[in-house]
Amino acid sequence: xxxxxxxxxxxxxxxxxxxxxxxxxxxxxxxxxxxxxxxxxxxxxxxxxxxxxxxxxxxxxxxxxxxxxxxxxxxxxxxxxxxxxxxxxxxxxxxxxxxxxxxxxxxxxxxxxxxxxxxxxxxxxxxxxxxxxxxxxxxxxxxxxxxxxxxxxxxxxxxxxxxxxxxxxxxxxxxxx
Amino acid sequence: xxxxxxxxxxxxxxxxxxxxxxxxxxxxxxxxxxxxxxxxxxxxxxxxxxxxxxxxxxxxxxxxxxxxxxxxxxxxxxxxxxxxxxxxxxxxxxxxxxxxxxxxxxxxxxxxxxxxxxxxxxxxxxxxxxxxxxxxxxxxxxxxxxxxxxxxxxxxxxxxxxxxxxxxxxxxxxxxx
Numbered sequence: 001x002x003x004x005x006x007x008x009x010x011x012x013x014x015x016x017x018x019x020x021x022x023x024x025x026x027x028x029x030x031x032x033x034x035x036x037x038x039x040x041x042x043x044x045x046x047x048x049x050x051x052x053x054x055x056x057x058x059x060x061x062x063x064x065x066x067x068x069x070x071x072x073x074x075x076x077x078x079x080x081x082x083x084x085x086x087x088x089x090x091x092x093x094x095x096x097x098x099x100x101x102x103x104x105x106x107x108x109x110x111x112x113x114x115x116x117x118x119x120x121x122x123x124x125x126x127x128x129x130x131x132x133x134x135x136x137x138x139x140x141x142x143x144x145x146x147x148x149x150x151x152x153x154x155x156x157x158x159x160x161x162x163x164x165x166x167x168x169x170x171x172x173x174x175x176x177x
Numbered sequence: 178x179x180x181x182x183x184x185x186x187x188x189x190x191x192x193x194x195x196x197x198x199x200x201x202x203x204x205x206x207x208x209x210x211x212x213x214x215x216x217x218x219x220x221x222x223x224x225x226x227x228x229x230x231x232x233x234x235x236x237x238x239x240x241x242x243x244x245x246x247x248x249x250x251x252x253x254x255x256x257x258x259x260x261x262x263x264x265x266x267x268x269x270x271x272x273x274x275x276x277x278x279x280x281x282x283x284x285x286x287x288x289x290x291x292x293x294x295x296x297x298x299x300x301x302x303x304x305x306x307x308x309x310x311x312x313x314x315x316x317x318x319x320x321x322x323x324x325x326x327x328x329x330x331x332x333x334x335x336x337x338x339x340x341x342x343x344x345x346x347x348x349x350x351x352x353x354x
């Protein structure tokens with residue numbers, strides 16, 4: 001993707017101060033979504049990182065990750081698999097907990113979502129502390145799948161989330177802050 | 178869409194008994210998503226209902242609605258707007274409450290998500306009681322937008338949700354149960 005296009009996407013991300021709590025500056029991607037040209041460009045950028053990687057499914061993380069993962073899966077003719085917060089998936093699940101600054105969180109995947117040996121790719125909107133992505137990677141591994149790589153629309157580099165991700169797997173971040 | 182394709186999609190929906198609570202049979206669409214051919218066919222069916230309607234954006238409802246709304250927006254070259262549960266959208270919002278069997282729920286839209294006079298289309302995975310869709314329609318109206326129609330992957334007809342939706346707006350349900 002051209003650097004001018006990346007700059008265009010970057011400039012459309014909106015800073016919202018004190019969300020979700022005081023002192024935090026939230027990166028709001030909804031202006032990227034609601035503009036047809038920017039949304040197309042965003043999905044272009046995500047799919048470019050996945051093309052030719054020989055994967056059969058894209059794993060999207062609840063809820064904003066669904067947006068890019070689903071659009072990319074449709075563009076590339078792949079299957080889509082949701083990873084969701086605990087209690088949201090109706091059938092048999094594999095689940096894993098991970099630590100937050102205060103407390104813990106739990107994500108789940110359907111037990112039949114990935115076939116043993118299948119190569120899949122993970123997509124989410126933001127790489128922050130890396131806890132959710134690392135947990136999703138663990139779920140793919142437990143089902144016997146091969147995680148071929150991960151793509152994030154944004155990476156908040158100061159949180160060093162990439163250090164929590166599995167080694168030797170390509171990680172693409174379209175925008176870095 | 179051919180009736181044989183509809184039958185194919187229908188047969189891939191999985192009944193999960195006693196979810197989310199005892200006595201309820203949940204229609205699980207994840208088998209439709211994880212299979213590349215079925216996912217493509219599903220997005221084909223959704224986009225067919227929106228093509229040529231002269232809309233500029235697709236409104237997707239948190240969280241499963243995002244999957245089909247985002248893929249359809251990308252296919253059709255439209256913008257994507259999320260309607261989310263209370264407290265999830267970071268910027269200024271318009272919000273509305275609606276009644277549930279016990280208690281109430283609240284959904285929100287960003288105040289700048291729809292421009293006055295803009296024609297938009299709503300997409301969600303399931304039309305059940307119609308409460309969420311009616312609330313989302315109200316949000317579009319409050320922003321001055323024109324809701325041109327709604328598409329649901331599934332309609333649970335025995336819940337008569339279509340009676341709660343605005344009159345004189347086309348409603349398409351790909352699968353009915």
